[in-house]
Amino acid sequence: MLVSTKWLNEYVNINGINPADLAEKITRSGIEVDSIIDRSHGMTNVVVGYVKECVKHPEADKLNICQVDVGEETTQIICGAPNIAQGQKVIVARPGAVLPGGMKIKKAKLRGEESNGMICSLQELGIEGKLVAKAYAEGIYVLPQDTIPGENALPLLGLDDTVLEFDLTPNRSDALSMLGVAYEVGAILSQGIALPKIDFTESAEKAEDKLKLRVDAPADNPMYVAKVVKNIKVAESPLWLQNYLMAAGVRPHNNVVDITNYVLMEYGQPLHAFDYDRLGTGEIVVRHAEEGEKITTLDDTERTLNSHNLVITNGKEPVAIAGVMGGANSEVHNGTTTVVIESAYFAPASVRQTSKEVGLRSDASTRFEKGVDPNRVQEAAERAAQLMAELAGGEVLSGSVIVDELDKTAERITISPDYINSRLGMKISMDDMLSILERLKIPTEAINGQLVIEAPTRRQDLRIKEDIIEEVARMYGYDEIPKTLPVSESTPGGLTPYQAKRRIVRQFLEGAGLYQAITYSLTSKEQSQAYALETAPVTELLMPMSEERSILRQSLIPHLLDATTYNVARRIDSVALYETGSVFLGEEEDGLPREVEHVAAVLTGKWVDHAWQGETKKVDFFVMKGIVEGMMERLGLLDGLAFEQAAIDGMHPGRTANIFLNGERIGLVGQIHPTEQKKRDLKETYVMELNLERILSVDTDELLYAPVPRFPSISRDIALVVDSGTSAGTLEAIIRKAGGKLLKDVKLFDLYEGNNVEEGKKSLAFSMTYFDPERTLTDEEVVKAHEKVLNALTNDADAQLRG
CATH class of the missing domain: 3.30.930.10 (Bira Bifunctional Protein; Domain 2)
Structure with a gap:
C-alpha cells in the first residue's frame, strides 16, 4: 500500500511532522513502513512553460524549435516529442535543474540551434511509465490551460510529496484504504480525523425507474448497490485527482474511471462503472457463470469461466467478473453519457477462487479477498456519485437500486483489564485502555469492571479477546512491555x-x-x-x-x-x-x-x-x-x-x-x-x-586414543595372481579375517596385467602390517599368522603367490 502524505493530510493533520518520524511511529505501532519515497527527488528549477511558437527544426525532421514563455522571459528550447504543439502549457526544466537519475540540464546547441532547457515528460520527472496516462505515454505532458507560466511545476504535479510504502500483514486489510490509514495515524498522534462530507443534489428521476436489479446468488453476493448518473461528460480528470492516483500507484484514464479508483483507494471499497447504454437491457443480473462461458475483460483478454464463478450480467451475457474486473463490452468510453455505479459486497472465498482460476489479480480482488467493510458499501457509491456530479457534470438519479441481505452486525467482545494485563505482563490502567480504544475509534463501554467492545466493521481483524490485547499493546508501546526471563528449570541447548x-x-x-x-x-x-x-x-x-x-x-x-x-x-x-x-x-x-x-x-x-x-x-x-x-x-x-x-x-x-x-x-x-x-x-x-x-543413525563406539606404540611392527608383502574378475575388496576381506588379532593393517599397493601373467589373470600386491602393542613379535608368530592368510587366500579365492 502506497500512502501519499499529502493525500493523508486531508483526513488527519500531519503538518509539521517529518515523514521519517511519522514512518517510525507507524512501524512501532505494528504496521511496517518498508520505504519512504521522496517524489520530488530533490528537483528544483522545474517550472510551467507556455509554448508561444513551435516550428520544425531546419536540420532535423524529428526536432522542433519552440519559443517558450517561462514567466520571466521567453526562451528557445529544442524538443523532439511527437505531441509538442503551439499553445500548450508544458513542464520546463530550466538550465541548472537536476532531474532524477542525475541528469543535469544545461544550455546546449542541437544541430546548430540553441536550446535553453528541456520540455519534460512525466517519466523524466521520475514517474513510472506504467502510471502515466496513455495519452502522454510517448511524449511530453500537457498541463491544464489555467496554469501560470513560470509557476513551480512540482506542486502542480503533486511531486512536493512523500509516499510511505506499507508492508501490510494479511489481517490489516483496513489499512488498504486512505481512511483506514487515517484512523491508524489519528490514533498514533491522538488526533481526530476528518471524514469526507457527502452532499449532492439528486434529480427527480428515480434510479429504480431506469435500472432493474436481480441477484441470483445471494450467498456469494449478499449486497449490491447501483446508482445511476446521467449527462456525464467523459474527459481528463483534474490534475489533483491524477496526482493522487499516480502517488498511490494507479494509472489515470478518464474522470469516470479515475473517480471509481479514487474511491477505491479512499474507502477501500472497490467500485465499477458500467456504460448504461452499452448494457443494452436496463437490467443487471448477478449469477453464477455457465460452464465454459466466455468474457473479454478490460485488459482485452478472453477468459473462460467455470460454473462456480460469479458474474455480473445484463440479463443475457456477462459484463463483468464479480470482484475481479469489468468486461470490455460495457466499458466507459469517450461517448458515454450515462453511468451505472456498482458497489457490492462479494464473498472473499468466491473472489479469491475466481481470481486464481482466471489468472487475474486486481486492486479490487485484493480487497474483496481480505474482506471489505459492509458498512461502507453504500457510502462509497454515494461518494462516487458526488464526485461524478462535481467533476464530470453528471446528474445523479434519485436513490439507489439495492439488494441487501448482508449482516452488518458489529462483533461484540467483552474483556477485563486484568486479563489484558496478565497476558502482557503489564499494569495498564483501565483509563489508559479506554483512551487507547477511543483513539482507535473503537466503541467501548466500561461495565462492571469489564470492557465491552463493539468492534467496528472496518476492522475485520478484531474478532477475539487476543485481538483487543494486541491493539492495547501496540498502541501503549511494545517497548513498554517489561523484559523478563522465564523462571523455570532449563537445560542449555545443543546439537543432537x-x-x-x-x-x-x-x-x-x-x-x-x-x-x-x-x-x-x-x-x-x-x-x-x-x-x-x-x-x-x-x-x-x-x-x-x-x-x-x-x-x-x-x-x-x-x-x-x-x-x-x-x-x-x-x-x-x-x-x-x-x-x-x-x-x-x-x-x-x-x-x-x-x-x-x-x-x-x-x-x-x-x-x-x-x-x-x-x-x-x-x-x-x-x-x-x-x-x-x-x-x-x-x-x-x-x-x-x-x-x-x-x-x-x-x-x-x-x-x-x-x-x-x-x-x-x-x-x-x-x-x-x-x-x-x-x-x-x-x-x-x-x-x-x-x-x-x-x-x-548407526551407534558408534566412543573414540579412544591409544598411546604411541613402544614395540616395532613387522610388514610382509605378497603378490597374488587371481582371476581378472576377483575384486581387491574380496581379497582384503579374506586377509583381514584370516590374519587374526596380530594383523593391524592391509593396503593394496600394486595391480599388474601383462607379460608373465596368464591371460584372464591379474596380479594384486598387498602390504600387511603385524603388531602387538604389549610386546615385540617373533618371526615365528608372524610366519604362523602369515601362513593362515596364505592358506585362506588359496582356499577361498583360488589365489596363487606370484613367483
Missing part, C-alpha cells in the same frame, strides 16, 4: 548426536574441496526416480508450477548433474558439489510422503591442478571412493564399509559400485554413463549418493 554427525559430514566434504549446493525438491517425471537408491510410488503435485517441477525427487543426483551442466556451460571446467537433503518415498499413514535424508556429490574436471609444480590429476573413480571412505572414517564407520561392483541404470557398467555398511546397501558410487555425459555435454563425471539418515 544426529545433528552433530551431519555437521561433521558437511565439514568433511567442504574440507575435501566440495561446495554445498541446494537444489529443488521438485523434479520432472523423467528424473524423479533416476539413480534412486530405493524406489517407491512418486508424489505428484496437484497444481505444479511446470512439468519440470511436478514430482518430489527420490534421488539428489539428477539436480546436482543439472547444476554441474549449468556451471560447465559457463566455462567452469572443474566442478565439485555436494548436497544434503531429503528424498521422498511412498506415503506414510498420515498421507504425506516418507522423507529420508541423503547426501550426494558430483565431481568433474581436475581434482589437482598445480600449474606451477606441473602437477595435474583428473577426477576418477578412486577420488570419489576416497571421499566416501574419508567421510566414513570421520564418522567411525570405516570398519563396516564395503564396495561391490554393480550395474545401475545411467551409470558406467565397469566403474560403478554399491556401497555397503555392515552388510546393508547404503549407497552407490561411480561414473555417469558416457551416453548421459554426452547428452549433458560433460566430460568424465563421477557421483555418489548415500542414505545419510541410515548412516547417522
Whole structure:
C-alpha cells in the first residue's frame, strides 16, 4: 500500500511532522513502513512553460524549435516529442535543474540551434511509465490551460510529496484504504480525523425507474448497490485527482474511471462503472457463470469461466467478473453519457477462487479477498456519485437500486483489564485502555469492571479477546512491555548426536574441496526416480508450477548433474558439489510422503591442478571412493564399509559400485554413463549418493586414543595372481579375517596385467602390517599368522603367490 502524505493530510493533520518520524511511529505501532519515497527527488528549477511558437527544426525532421514563455522571459528550447504543439502549457526544466537519475540540464546547441532547457515528460520527472496516462505515454505532458507560466511545476504535479510504502500483514486489510490509514495515524498522534462530507443534489428521476436489479446468488453476493448518473461528460480528470492516483500507484484514464479508483483507494471499497447504454437491457443480473462461458475483460483478454464463478450480467451475457474486473463490452468510453455505479459486497472465498482460476489479480480482488467493510458499501457509491456530479457534470438519479441481505452486525467482545494485563505482563490502567480504544475509534463501554467492545466493521481483524490485547499493546508501546526471563528449570541447548554427525559430514566434504549446493525438491517425471537408491510410488503435485517441477525427487543426483551442466556451460571446467537433503518415498499413514535424508556429490574436471609444480590429476573413480571412505572414517564407520561392483541404470557398467555398511546397501558410487555425459555435454563425471539418515543413525563406539606404540611392527608383502574378475575388496576381506588379532593393517599397493601373467589373470600386491602393542613379535608368530592368510587366500579365492 502506497500512502501519499499529502493525500493523508486531508483526513488527519500531519503538518509539521517529518515523514521519517511519522514512518517510525507507524512501524512501532505494528504496521511496517518498508520505504519512504521522496517524489520530488530533490528537483528544483522545474517550472510551467507556455509554448508561444513551435516550428520544425531546419536540420532535423524529428526536432522542433519552440519559443517558450517561462514567466520571466521567453526562451528557445529544442524538443523532439511527437505531441509538442503551439499553445500548450508544458513542464520546463530550466538550465541548472537536476532531474532524477542525475541528469543535469544545461544550455546546449542541437544541430546548430540553441536550446535553453528541456520540455519534460512525466517519466523524466521520475514517474513510472506504467502510471502515466496513455495519452502522454510517448511524449511530453500537457498541463491544464489555467496554469501560470513560470509557476513551480512540482506542486502542480503533486511531486512536493512523500509516499510511505506499507508492508501490510494479511489481517490489516483496513489499512488498504486512505481512511483506514487515517484512523491508524489519528490514533498514533491522538488526533481526530476528518471524514469526507457527502452532499449532492439528486434529480427527480428515480434510479429504480431506469435500472432493474436481480441477484441470483445471494450467498456469494449478499449486497449490491447501483446508482445511476446521467449527462456525464467523459474527459481528463483534474490534475489533483491524477496526482493522487499516480502517488498511490494507479494509472489515470478518464474522470469516470479515475473517480471509481479514487474511491477505491479512499474507502477501500472497490467500485465499477458500467456504460448504461452499452448494457443494452436496463437490467443487471448477478449469477453464477455457465460452464465454459466466455468474457473479454478490460485488459482485452478472453477468459473462460467455470460454473462456480460469479458474474455480473445484463440479463443475457456477462459484463463483468464479480470482484475481479469489468468486461470490455460495457466499458466507459469517450461517448458515454450515462453511468451505472456498482458497489457490492462479494464473498472473499468466491473472489479469491475466481481470481486464481482466471489468472487475474486486481486492486479490487485484493480487497474483496481480505474482506471489505459492509458498512461502507453504500457510502462509497454515494461518494462516487458526488464526485461524478462535481467533476464530470453528471446528474445523479434519485436513490439507489439495492439488494441487501448482508449482516452488518458489529462483533461484540467483552474483556477485563486484568486479563489484558496478565497476558502482557503489564499494569495498564483501565483509563489508559479506554483512551487507547477511543483513539482507535473503537466503541467501548466500561461495565462492571469489564470492557465491552463493539468492534467496528472496518476492522475485520478484531474478532477475539487476543485481538483487543494486541491493539492495547501496540498502541501503549511494545517497548513498554517489561523484559523478563522465564523462571523455570532449563537445560542449555545443543546439537543432537544426529545433528552433530551431519555437521561433521558437511565439514568433511567442504574440507575435501566440495561446495554445498541446494537444489529443488521438485523434479520432472523423467528424473524423479533416476539413480534412486530405493524406489517407491512418486508424489505428484496437484497444481505444479511446470512439468519440470511436478514430482518430489527420490534421488539428489539428477539436480546436482543439472547444476554441474549449468556451471560447465559457463566455462567452469572443474566442478565439485555436494548436497544434503531429503528424498521422498511412498506415503506414510498420515498421507504425506516418507522423507529420508541423503547426501550426494558430483565431481568433474581436475581434482589437482598445480600449474606451477606441473602437477595435474583428473577426477576418477578412486577420488570419489576416497571421499566416501574419508567421510566414513570421520564418522567411525570405516570398519563396516564395503564396495561391490554393480550395474545401475545411467551409470558406467565397469566403474560403478554399491556401497555397503555392515552388510546393508547404503549407497552407490561411480561414473555417469558416457551416453548421459554426452547428452549433458560433460566430460568424465563421477557421483555418489548415500542414505545419510541410515548412516547417522548407526551407534558408534566412543573414540579412544591409544598411546604411541613402544614395540616395532613387522610388514610382509605378497603378490597374488587371481582371476581378472576377483575384486581387491574380496581379497582384503579374506586377509583381514584370516590374519587374526596380530594383523593391524592391509593396503593394496600394486595391480599388474601383462607379460608373465596368464591371460584372464591379474596380479594384486598387498602390504600387511603385524603388531602387538604389549610386546615385540617373533618371526615365528608372524610366519604362523602369515601362513593362515596364505592358506585362506588359496582356499577361498583360488589365489596363487606370484613367483
